[in-house]
Amino acid sequence: VAQHDHSAHAGHSAAPPANRAAPLPERVKLKLTWNATALCTSPIAVAEREGIFSRYNLDVELINFGASTEALLEAIATGHADAGVGMALRWLKPLEQGFDVRITAGTHGGCMRLLAAKNTGITEDLASLRGKTIAVTDMAAPDKNFFSILLARHGVNPERDVTWKVFPANVFELALSRGEVQAIALGDPLAWQFRKRLDLVEISTNLSEDYANRACCVLGVRGSLIRSNRPVAAALSQALVDAQNLVAGNHELAARTFAAYAPGNVSVAEMREIMESHTHGHSPVGRQLREELQAYITDLKRINVIRANTDPSRMADRITADVFA
Amino acid sequence: MVNADLLTAPPPAETPLPGVALDLRHISHEYRLKGEPLPVLDDVSLTAVPGEFVALLGPSGCGKSTLLRLVAGLEPPTAGELLVDDAPVTGPDPSRVVVFQDPTLYPWRTVWRNAALGLEARGLLRQQKHRVDEALAVVGLDGFASAFPHQLSGGMAQRAALARALVNEPRLLILDEPLGKLDSLTRIAMQGELVRLWQAKGFTTLLVTHDVEEALLLATRVVVFSPRPARIRAEIKVDLPYPRHRDDPKLVELRRDVLGLLGVGDATQ
Amino acid sequence: MVNADLLTAPPPAETPLPGVALDLRHISHEYRLKGEPLPVLDDVSLTAVPGEFVALLGPSGCGKSTLLRLVAGLEPPTAGELLVDDAPVTGPDPSRVVVFQDPTLYPWRTVWRNAALGLEARGLLRQQKHRVDEALAVVGLDGFASAFPHQLSGGMAQRAALARALVNEPRLLILDEPLGKLDSLTRIAMQGELVRLWQAKGFTTLLVTHDVEEALLLATRVVVFSPRPARIRAEIKVDLPYPRHRDDPKLVELRRDVLGLLGVGDATQ
Amino acid sequence: MSGAVDIAGEAHPALRWPGLWWPGILAAITWAAAAAVTQGLPDQVDIIEWTQTGNVAIAQAALAGLFLVLGLTARLLPALHRRVVPLGPWLVVLGAALAGWQLLTAKFSVLPMPFFVPPQQLVEVYQDDWRRLAESVLASLWLLARGYALGAAVGFVVGVGLGWSKHFGYWAHPLMRLVGPLPATAWLPLAFFLFPSSASASTFLIALATGFPVAVLTWSGVASVDPDFYDVARTLGAKPRFLVLKVAIPAALPHVFVGLFMGLGASFAVLVVAEMLGVRSGLGWYLSWAQGWAAYGNMYAALLVMALMCSGLITLLFKLRDRLLSWQKGVVKW
Amino acid sequence: MSGAVDIAGEAHPALRWPGLWWPGILAAITWAAAAAVTQGLPDQVDIIEWTQTGNVAIAQAALAGLFLVLGLTARLLPALHRRVVPLGPWLVVLGAALAGWQLLTAKFSVLPMPFFVPPQQLVEVYQDDWRRLAESVLASLWLLARGYALGAAVGFVVGVGLGWSKHFGYWAHPLMRLVGPLPATAWLPLAFFLFPSSASASTFLIALATGFPVAVLTWSGVASVDPDFYDVARTLGAKPRFLVLKVAIPAALPHVFVGLFMGLGASFAVLVVAEMLGVRSGLGWYLSWAQGWAAYGNMYAALLVMALMCSGLITLLFKLRDRLLSWQKGVVKW
Numbered sequence A: 001v002a003q004h005d006h007s008a009h010a011g012h013s014a015a016p017p018a019n020r021a022a023p024l025p026e027r028v029k030l031k032l033t034w035n036a037t038a039l040c041t042s043p044i045a046v047a048e049r050e051g052i053f054s055r056y057n058l059d060v061e062l063i064n065f066g067a068s069t070e071a072l073l074e075a076i077a078t079g080h081a082d083a084g085v086g087m088a089l090r091w092l093k094p095l096e097q098g099f100d101v102r103i104t105a106g107t108h109g110g111c112m113r114l115l116a117a118k119n120t121g122i123t124e125d126l127a128s129l130r131g132k133t134i135a136v137t138d139m140a141a142p143d144k145n146f147f148s149i150l151l152a153r154h155g156v157n158p159e160r161d162v163t164w165k166v167f168p169a170n171v172f173e174l175a176l177s178r179g180e181v182q183a184i185a186l187g188d189p190l191a192w193q194f195r196k197r198l199d200l201v202e203i204s205t206n207l208s209e210d211y212a213n214r215a216c217c218v219l220g221v222r223g224s225l226i227r228s229n230r231p232v233a234a235a236l237s238q239a240l241v242d243a244q245n246l247v248a249g250n251h252e253l254a255a256r257t258f259a260a261y262a263p264g265n266v267s268v269a270e271m272r273e274i275m276e277s278h279t280h281g282h283s284p285v286g287r288q289l290r291e292e293l294q295a296y297i298t299d300l301k302r303i304n305v306i307r308a309n310t311d312p313s314r315m316a317d318r319i320t321a322d323v324f325a
Numbered sequence B, C: 001m002v003n004a005d006l007l008t009a010p011p012p013a014e015t016p017l018p019g020v021a022l023d024l025r026h027i028s029h030e031y032r033l034k035g036e037p038l039p040v041l042d043d044v045s046l047t048a049v050p051g052e053f054v055a056l057l058g059p060s061g062c063g064k065s066t067l068l069r070l071v072a073g074l075e076p077p078t079a080g081e082l083l084v085d086d087a088p089v090t091g092p093d094p095s096r097v098v099v100f101q102d103p104t105l106y107p108w109r110t111v112w113r114n115a116a117l118g119l120e121a122r123g124l125l126r127q128q129k130h131r132v133d134e135a136l137a138v139v140g141l142d143g144f145a146s147a148f149p150h151q152l153s154g155g156m157a158q159r160a161a162l163a164r165a166l167v168n169e170p171r172l173l174i175l176d177e178p179l180g181k182l183d184s185l186t187r188i189a190m191q192g193e194l195v196r197l198w199q200a201k202g203f204t205t206l207l208v209t210h211d212v213e214e215a216l217l218l219a220t221r222v223v224v225f226s227p228r229p230a231r232i233r234a235e236i237k238v239d240l241p242y243p244r245h246r247d248d249p250k251l252v253e254l255r256r257d258v259l260g261l262l263g264v265g266d267a268t269q
Numbered sequence D, E: 001m002s003g004a005v006d007i008a009g010e011a012h013p014a015l016r017w018p019g020l021w022w023p024g025i026l027a028a029i030t031w032a033a034a035a036a037v038t039q040g041l042p043d044q045v046d047i048i049e050w051t052q053t054g055n056v057a058i059a060q061a062a063l064a065g066l067f068l069v070l071g072l073t074a075r076l077l078p079a080l081h082r083r084v085v086p087l088g089p090w091l092v093v094l095g096a097a098l099a100g101w102q103l104l105t106a107k108f109s110v111l112p113m114p115f116f117v118p119p120q121q122l123v124e125v126y127q128d129d130w131r132r133l134a135e136s137v138l139a140s141l142w143l144l145a146r147g148y149a150l151g152a153a154v155g156f157v158v159g160v161g162l163g164w165s166k167h168f169g170y171w172a173h174p175l176m177r178l179v180g181p182l183p184a185t186a187w188l189p190l191a192f193f194l195f196p197s198s199a200s201a202s203t204f205l206i207a208l209a210t211g212f213p214v215a216v217l218t219w220s221g222v223a224s225v226d227p228d229f230y231d232v233a234r235t236l237g238a239k240p241r242f243l244v245l246k247v248a249i250p251a252a253l254p255h256v257f258v259g260l261f262m263g264l265g266a267s268f269a270v271l272v273v274a275e276m277l278g279v280r281s282g283l284g285w286y287l288s289w290a291q292g293w294a295a296y297g298n299m300y301a302a303l304l305v306m307a308l309m310c311s312g313l314i315t316l317l318f319k320l321r322d323r324l325l326s327w328q329k330g331v332v333k334w
């Protein structure tokens, strides 16, 4: 993992977008957790390598947290990290329980796919899933949450009309080929690879319908940090938004940067293709972010993930912070 | 303790199996102690005709128990030849039953099931259950058939081990101080019982004991060993009729001889 | 085997600690066997003046070892009072050293370190190392100081256990058949050594043995027990000077008496 | 051994009162305090409102009453007294612990939500979610039963084989050394591939976790049998079959039980992993679900059930052992 | 025991040839076959093209040559012969297994990609990724060292306490029964909260996994010491301190080692979980990473390293035990 060395000032040539947060007066050390398997968060790696963090006088240490992003949230809430990037639909339920973490920015859209094997009678119509079994990585997975919302909107009761079964992602392929499940709900890069390699039907993604313009991953910042040092939170959020914008116009850069985190048999071209299927230009903050999250909360409430007596508007207020205001 | 009725009961009407002939030719044996060889037996040659009763005497640690292990077929000697009925010994055989110096009862079995071990191992338990009860009665443990070994006194454990051997029909009975922990009364009764069984069944007997008197009371021949490594220092034929008497002057004289051979001059005490 | 030099060496110049006075008052004890009480001692009363040498005789399993455990303070009696020097016994004490019926050597310690146990436990090992070597020499195990217990013969293990006790300076020495597995020569030497130590140090001694002769050769008083539950059947004062002789007609007569008490009439053999 | 400490919790002689059992009275006090704290102080309601606070207080008060009655009467009923006496100190401390727990979580938020939950939230979970929990317990028990039985049986046979046959050991030993310590997660894809259904794959994972310690300890047990035991049997005419079945195995049983015990612990440890394979309920499944939602209340509730279940199963195992090995006084304790 | 099977792999007398070591020659044949299969048949390239096929074939051929030389000369060099003889049968089988593996995966795709990978892919992973793997091994070793040492020490002390002091046992026993068998994952959030850094939280998880079996078995060991051993020491004036340190602990050591051994296995089992706590490298981390990408080649490569590491550490532990417990002939086998 030796790609950080020569990169501290490499990114100055990239035209900085309109700043909403200024660089910090002195250098601040931060710990940022992420999931280094999730290709969609590659802008974080880009931000580090291209010196975007340094531009805001941030000294960011990246900490990788295996596969489960709720551990990431716990790490932030317990002060083991200052901030982290995770999936909104994974985090909202835990955030409802009262973690002291605020969401300051959305990073990008896309990366969840609902796929089905060809010969199962499942079409691109969500209603065709009725009576089928769908594999998910766990019962609290963001993909499960998202496609449950989607199914509910299409008149399929996600709790009764379909069966969700938990499997580790790396055996989805087997579960499909064996007929234990007919469809899978999964995030990239594995979802993308499966779709391509196994020639699966893509029933839907989280870039469909109203969700085409909604953030999928979000930046969560330790509540105490926001309260005590808001400019740092702002700078960090800004740096990530900058990185997103940079990547949006240069998927190749993201793919090349992320190669250091991928196994040897995954090619840069493949990663670029995956990146291109996401919406990396869309990084909401402030009001827009709050509204997107409130919409998610409302959706989750409808499918009984968020408690019935939780007020989406109040919760959205509580879990977001407009660091640029 | 000892069931006197059973001791005098007539021997069961079975055809006695003849005892084996024993032929030890130039047996030597060594152990290893911290890498060094420790010679234990040194060129021991010994024969016994079928039905003989040979007692082995010798200083502590000289190698008597080791010799018995070799005869039982539990270990091969380092050198020399060991013949039973003219066939070399290659391993243990149920015709040669051993009473070890330590009782070595199986802690997970009751006294009865310990005594039944030989019959069970040879699949004869079903038919010959009564033999177990008889043997326990002979050693005076009929009241403790269902006790576990850890509930026995030292002498009782030794008697249980003796019963375990007697249940079988050995053609060679190998005894390593079988009566060492017994009080005089029980001991004398057991000695009488041994002689009675030996005479009735005609098996060959090898007995290690530290009690010179016991050796002379029981055996037809007494072999005296030197200190380690054991060599045969003397063989004494005991040509007295059974039952023998402790006070028989012939026996008292032999006793003095043997003690002398063992280095215990009369003057000592 | 036995180092004769050391046996006759003058006793080390230490002030002998006087032996303890022993007073057992109406001691009874029972175990449980499958839920049923098993009475083992029945109203045993016994006293010993300081420096006395009391031998206990009795049938196998009658309760001798149990009595020694009580005196050692390892178990409280079910009923009765147990006084040592007029103070009730509440637990074991290093002034009362026991040689158990089984050697019970620690398998993870060499013979030397086993013998050193008492000194180590009382923090005296550093100064008194030589005592361990001496004790091992006394029992003839100086060549096996670094052997592990599983490398010893039965008699050697017993001698090691004896050495472990002798290293200490008991005021009461409790011996449970300490010489049972020894050959005559070693046994006689050990008997001599015991008497010598006892005379030199003046400790009180309780000895369980199955050898009537041994009891009479060593003890000033012999106590004979009935079968379980043990009751005192007789006490015999042995008023003979030391060193005693096996063939002393007085001793031979006493022997006949005691055997008679144990139920072994002369006619038997 | 030493410390024959007076566990009975007898009060200082000066405090001894005819007919009173002081620890019971003390327990009544601490439990009453817990009830008072629960009911009397306001919840620091922030995010969640607890519905069971009152009920918890009532239950605590009721128990306090019971302990008071026991404290006043137990000495008069010797049989009862003998049974409750060992519980005394624990009851006192439990009451105090409940009060402290209540104060630290719901009342003063010293231990922050959502990591720490007050007792009333646990009660809430059991009340609201008992159906799913019960279903999960049954599913897990059934999975464990299959996997454990299989693993224990195979492990035992392999262990005996290793301890007995040099030939078997030559081939099995290197395999076991290499394969035994691998974590269950590593087996997931292979297990799934090799077994026809996910249920059988889960069973396999449990069996594997169980089998390894059972095999190693059975092997050890067989290998450490006192060689004299073999000598005795061999001189009495025992054939190898008898030596294995009647000497080696009984003598090895204490070790085997250690293995069975360790295997049970290990099988619980892989339950979470094994229940990632397409099951629809199970404690492990419930745990991952609760963790994913950061529903710590549910998680702790499930953990408590799991701990009780494991502890109960181990107790059962040890009961069985005490019965089988009555000749041997408690070699492995639980 | 029985089965003094002839492991040396001696050939049938008729085949015995002066100076030839037949298993070596057979091994040469199977390894040559493996090389031929690897090089001679075309890869069923579907998704991945392997770059190391040729090198694997060359290595196999080289080993075949070595075995041939050994087969022809080993008998002439008795010292060498004695060392290689036990390997014979395994070498033969390994060669055959390699050939079979090659055939079933790369050549005929009977075992499908990506679940099964051919040897050349493992070689590729080691070649390309050795730096990251080595780093992971070191990181895991360091984590294990800290966690294991801590867990073993605490577990030992707790075990001695449980076995020795009734008082300690009264309080510790119920806690241990309840808490001991909980899976490591369950501790994750609490560990997070309670420990200042993720490194210490990971260490805690490993320590917990290690400590439980060590405590239980130390306890068992102390509790099962032959009471006569205490009697002997007590009559010789031993104080409780001496009884614990010089009697109970040495007598319990064989059990303690079983516990240490089980604890080592358990610590490996939680490595994956412990390394989910924000570490930057480690075998568990590597495994989850490889699994996240479904990179089975990398996963198997890491598993192999992990198995070897665990096996090696256990071997070390047993070497230590043989040294410490030389008075006792191998109670637990490895």
Ligand SMILES: Nc1ncnc2c1ncn2[C@@H]1O[C@H](COP(=O)(O)OP(=O)(O)OP(=O)(O)O)[C@@H](O)[C@H]1O
Pocket: B031, B032, B033, B038, B040, B058, B059, B060, B061, B062, B063, B064, B065, B066, B067, B101, B228, C150, C151, C152, C153, C154, C155, C156, C181, C183
């Ligand atoms: N396994 C062993 N390893 C090393 N040495 C041993 C072993 N077994 C016995 N010895 C040694 O062999 C010698 C003879 O032992 P053996 O048990 O045959 O003596 P013995 O004549 O029966 O003595 P005793 O009358 O005391 O029982 C002893 O010196 C003993 O130390």
Ligand SMILES: Nc1ncnc2c1ncn2[C@@H]1O[C@H](COP(=O)(O)OP(=O)(O)OP(=O)(O)O)[C@@H](O)[C@H]1O
Pocket: B150, B151, B152, B153, B154, B155, B156, B181, B183, C031, C032, C033, C038, C040, C058, C059, C060, C061, C062, C063, C064, C065, C066, C067, C101, C228
């Ligand atoms: N732990 C125990 N549980 C039950 N019964 C026991 C226990 N220990 C000893 N006994 C019984 O107590 C009786 C007396 O035992 P003890 O060991 O005192 O006898 P002893 O006189 O020393 O016999 P020996 O001369 O054979 O050694 C025996 O009948 C024995 O079965």
Ligand SMILES: [Mg+2]
Pocket: B064, B065, B066, B101, B176, C153, C154, C155
């Ligand atoms: Mg012997």
Ligand SMILES: [Mg+2]
Pocket: B153, B154, B155, C064, C065, C066, C101, C176
């Ligand atoms: Mg006794």
